[in-house]
Amino acid sequence: MISQERLQEIARHWAVAETLRRGYECEPRLTEFPGGWVVWSPRPAGGPVPEPGDGETVIIDRETGALTVVPGLPPQVAMSRYTGPAATAQAAYPAVALPTPPPGAVGTMPPPLPPTFATPVDPLSLTPGPPPPNAAMTSSPFGPPRLSADEQDRRAAALAARLARLSPGAPAPALPQVVATLEVVGRTFQALGHTADAEPVHHPAVLQALAAIPPGSRTRGAHRHPDLIVVSKALFELGGAAHTDPAWAARQLVGATLRLHLLREGTDPDRPAPAASCHTCGTVLVSLGMPGELPRDLVRPEPPQRGAVGRAALRAITAEAVAATIAVPGARHRLPTLPFLVDLLEPYAPFHPVLQSQSGAAQRVESFTLDVWTREQTADTLGDLAERLGARLFPIGGEAGGLHSILAVDQHHRVFAIDHAGAWYLGPTLDDAVQTLLIGRSTPRLRTNGTW
Numbered sequence: 001m002i003s004q005e006r007l008q009e010i011a012r013h014w015a016v017a018e019t020l021r022r023g024y025e026c027e028p029r030l031t032e033f034p035g036g037w038v039v040w041s042p043r044p045a046g047g048p049v050p051e052p053g054d055g056e057t058v059i060i061d062r063e064t065g066a067l068t069v070v071p072g073l074p075p076q077v078a079m080s081r082y083t084g085p086a087a088t089a090q091a092a093y094p095a096v097a098l099p100t101p102p103p104g105a106v107g108t109m110p111p112p113l114p115p116t117f118a119t120p121v122d123p124l125s126l127t128p129g130p131p132p133p134n135a136a137m138t139s140s141p142f143g144p145p146r147l148s149a150d151e152q153d154r155r156a157a158a159l160a161a162r163l164a165r166l167s168p169g170a171p172a173p174a175l176p177q178v179v180a181t182l183e184v185v186g187r188t189f190q191a192l193g194h195t196a197d198a199e200p201v202h203h204p205a206v207l208q209a210l211a212a213i214p215p216g217s218r219t220r221g222a223h224r225h226p227d228l229i230v231v232s233k234a235l236f237e238l239g240g241a242a243h244t245d246p247a248w249a250a251r252q253l254v255g256a257t258l259r260l261h262l263l264r265e266g267t268d269p270d271r272p273a274p275a276a277s278c279h280t281c282g283t284v285l286v287s288l289g290m291p292g293e294l295p296r297d298l299v300r301p302e303p304p305q306r307g308a309v310g311r312a313a314l315r316a317i318t319a320e321a322v323a324a325t326i327a328v329p330g331a332r333h334r335l336p337t338l339p340f341l342v343d344l345l346e347p348y349a350p351f352h353p354v355l356q357s358q359s360g361a362a363q364r365v366e367s368f369t370l371d372v373w374t375r376e377q378t379a380d381t382l383g384d385l386a387e388r389l390g391a392r393l394f395p396i397g398g399e400a401g402g403l404h405s406i407l408a409v410d411q412h413h414r415v416f417a418i419d420h421a422g423a424w425y426l427g428p429t430l431d432d433a434v435q436t437l438l439i440g441r442s443t444p445r446l447r448t449n450g451t452w
Contacts, residue, residue, distance in 0.1 A: 002065040007037065009327065010065055014039050014058065016323040019337045031075065035082040036062040038075045143324030144377045147266060156331040156380065158269040166192050175381050176404055177263045178275045178420040180226035182234055184256035189237070191230035193420030197447050200224055203235040205249035209284040217359040219366065219402065220443055221421035222280035227258060231288065250289025258290060262404055265330065266377035278402030279357055279364060298367075300356035300438075311346075318342050318349040321372040325395065333383025336392035338411055344430055345372045345396060357401055360440015366401030368437050370430075382408055385416075385423055388450045396430075399437075407433075416446065425452045 002010075011028040018026040018041055026041035037060045057070040057078040070078040147155070163172035166179065173195040182189045194200040202210070206228055210218075222228065231253070235243075238252045260275035267273070277285065282295040319342050326335045351371040358365060374395045382393040389410065396415075397407040405419035407426075415426045415433035423446035426433035436443060444452040 001062055002060075006065055007060065010060055010067070011037075011039050013323055013327045014067070015041060016326045016337050017319055019339055020319045020322055020342045023339045025337065025339065030060075033079045033082075034062075035079065035084060036060045038079060040075070142321040142373050144266065144328050144375055146328065147377075152266065152331050155266060155268055159263060159265075159267065162263070162269050163192065166190055170196070173420075174384055174418075175263060175265050176406065176418070176420055178226050178404060179261045179263060179272070180230040181259045181261075182230045182256060183258075184234055184253055185238070187234075187237070189230050189234045191226040191233055193226045193422075194224040194229060195420075195422045200229055201232070202228065203232040203249070204241055204244035205235060205246050205288065206232045206284065208244060209246055209287045210280075212287070213280060213283060214359070216362060216440065217280070217364055219278040219280040219364045220417075220424060221419065221445070222278055222284075224421035225278060225281050225402075226420065227260060227277050227281040228284060230258070231285065231290075246288055253289045256290060258285070264376055265379070265381045275404060276402045279366070281402065295357075297359075298355065298357040300354065300358070300365075314346055314349045315342055318346050318372050321350065321374070322394075325372075325374040325378075328377060328379065330377060330379030330381075330383060333379045333386075335379045335382065335394055336411065338392070338394055338409070340413070341394060341409075344409065344413070345370070348372070351397075354438070356438075362442040363440050365438065365440040366399055366403055368397060368399045368407065370397040370407070370434075372396070376406075378406055378408075381406065381418065385418060385446075386410070388448070389416075389423075389446065390450055417443070422446060 007030070011030060015026045015028040024044055029040050029042065031038040031040065039058050039060055057073060057075045059068040059070065059078060059082055060066075061068065061084060063084070068082065070082075073081075159175065160172060163175075163177060167173060173192055177192050180191045182191075200223060202223065210223060210228075231249075234256075235249055235252060239248070243249070260277065261272040262275040263269070263272055279295040282292065286292050286294050322341050322345070326337055328335075348370040349372050351369055351373060353367070353369045355367050356365050357367065376395075378395045382395065385408075386393050391410040391412055391414070393408040393410045393416070395406050395408050399405040399407065399417060399419070403417070403419050405417045407415065407417055409415050409430060413429050415430055417424045417426055424443040425446060426436045426443055435441070446452050
C-alpha cells in the first residue's frame with residue numbers, strides 16, 4: 001500500500017492541476033473505499049452544478065498510487081466498479097490520446113486531470129458494470145529533480161553555511177548567488193554578489209573602467225557582480241586606493257585566474273555549476289588586463305516559428321508543467337498555485353527563447369527564456385522573497401548572459417528578475433516585462449523593505 005506521504009503528494013498534484021483548469025483554488029479531499037481513494041474538491045458557493053453524466057471521478061489506487069479517471073459515472077458507481085489498474089480496465093475503454101511532450105521530454109506525459117463533480121446519485125444505479133478506464137499517472141517529465149527530504153535539508157544547510165562563511169559580519173545573501181574566486185600573486189580572494197541596499201565600494205581603477213562603458217551598454221546591476229567586487233578587493237589589498245590608473249591595475253593582475261561558480265537552491269555545494277561573467281564585467285576585466293577576449297554584441301534574430309501544436313495540447317503541456325513545478329517543495333516553502341498561470345503562459349508554451357546581447361534604451365539587453373518547464377528548485381528562493389515583497393511568486397523563466405536570473409510572476413501579475421545582485425522589478429504585467437527585456441528599459445531594484 002502507498003504511504004500517507006505519497007498519498008498526500010498525489011492529492012496535492014491533482015489539486016494543482018484542478019486549480020489551473022478550473023480557475024479557482026481547489027483543496028483536495030479524499031474519500032476512502034477498499035480499492036483506494038476518490039480525490040475531489042468542493043465547488044465554490046454559487047458555482048454551476050453539472051448535469052448528470054457530464055462529470056468525471058478520479059480514483060487513487062491503494063497499492064500503486066495510479067490515477068484512474070472515470071468519465072460520466074458518479075463516485076459511488078465508480079467505486080463499486082473499480083477493479084484496480086489492470087489490463088482488463090484498459091481493454092474495456094479505449095485509451096485517450098495524450099499530447100506530445102516538448103523536445104527532450106522523457107516518458108509519457110498525462111493531460112491535466114479533469115474536474116470532479118458532486119451530482120446526487122440514485123441508489124438504484126449501483127449495479128454491476130464494466131470496470132472504469134485506467135489512466136495511470138506516470139512520473140511527469142516536467143519539473144526539477146526530486147531530492148529526499150534529508151538530502152534537501154542537508155544541501156540547504158550546507159549552502160547557508162557556505163554563504164555565511166563568504167559574508168562574515170553581514171547577513172548572508174539570498175540565492176541564487178555566484179561565488180568569485182581570484183588567485184593572484186600567490187593569494188586567493190573571494191566575493192559574492194552585492195545584494196545590500198548600500199552601493200558596493202570599488203577600487204578607483206575598476207570605477208574608471210566601468211565609467212568608460214555608456215549606461216545603455218551596461219548590464220543591469222553589473223557593478224554589484226562578484227567578479228568586479230573580488231577584483232576591487234584584491235586591488236585594495238595590493239596597492240590601496242592611491243593608484244587609479246587601469247594600467248597599474250593590469251600590472252597587478254598579471255597571471256591572475258578568476259573562477260565563477262553558481263549556487264542555486266538544491267545545488268550540491270560540493271559540486272557547484274560553473275558561471276560566466278556578464279558582458280559588462282567581461283569588458284571591465286579584459287580592460288584591466290585579465291586574460292580573455294572582449295565580449296561581442298549579438299543582434300536579436302527573428303523570433304522562432306511556433307510549431308503547429310493545437311491549443312488544447314499546449315494548455316495540457318502548460319498545466320502539467322506548472323503542476324509538476326509546484327509539486328516540488330523547498331525545505332521551508334512551497335510554490336503557490338496561481339489560477340491565472342495557464343492563461344498567462346500558454347502563449348509562450350512550452351518555452352520562448354530570445355537570443356540577444358546589445359545596447360538598450362537605459363541598460364543592456366541580454367538573452368532570456370520564458371519557460372513553463374522549470375527544471376530547477378525555486379520554492380525557498382521565491383518564498384523568502386515573497387515574505388519581503390508581501391506577495392507570492394512563481395517561476396516563469398530565466399536570463400542568460402551572465403545574469404543567471406530567475407524570472408518570476410507574483411499573485412498581482414507583476415514580474416521580477418532575481419539574480420546574484422538582488423531582485424529587480426520588470427513591469428506590472430508579463431507583456432510590460434517582455435518589452436523591458438527586449439528594449440532595455442530601466443529596472444528598479446527591490447530594496448530590503450520590499451519597495452523599489
